[in-house]
Amino acid sequence: EVQLVESGGGLVKPGGSLRLSCAASGFTFSSYSMNWVRQAPGKGLEWVSSISSSSSYIYYADSVKGRFTISRDNAKNSLYLQMNSLRAEDTAVYYCARDGAADSSGYYGGMDVWGQGTTVTVSS
């Protein structure tokens, strides 16, 4: 079964740090780009960061640039998000999601596999 399982969420004080992990199984992890997407309470989806299959390409949303670092370990089938200088507005459920294969015309394949999410709460 294709699966993503996030862990590492919790309660942290403003200015603190947290490292999220996402364990992948059931597919060849090293062949896929991966993403972190978050959802603040009662709000919509917000893309956070993406990393290509070999870590050659990394992108961040402006809201987290300079504070968050995405990484992956293909040998361990794992994706990570190191979050530093956390703010109250970073409070959210954080999902890891796999980039699907492009369609037959080469167009974007969407995020086709999602984890169940891990909750990060930033509060004093």
Next chain:
Amino acid sequence: EIVMTQSPATLSVSPGERATLSCRASQSVSSNLAWYQQKPGQAPRLLIYGASTRATGIPARFSGSGSGTEFTLTISSLQSEDFAVYYCQQYNNWPLFGQGTKLEIK
């Protein structure tokens, strides 16, 4: 920077009827557009990618259309399990989601 705008914010439709959800990009994203469904307490589920291709296991009542800046998700005959929040998402170097449309029972 591209901005994705979904309309309406809330759509009230009766079961069995057709629902039409819109998504507009501030500049062309070609067909690099996906649609997701999210139910309360659940992760999003991919419905449509490449603007019009149904993802694996998605019923035929879901269809996507459009290219460039105007996109539509149509649900031909609403079932009870279809009432949820729907997001469009473009990919132009990096992903960006619309703000969502809540589809509720009329």
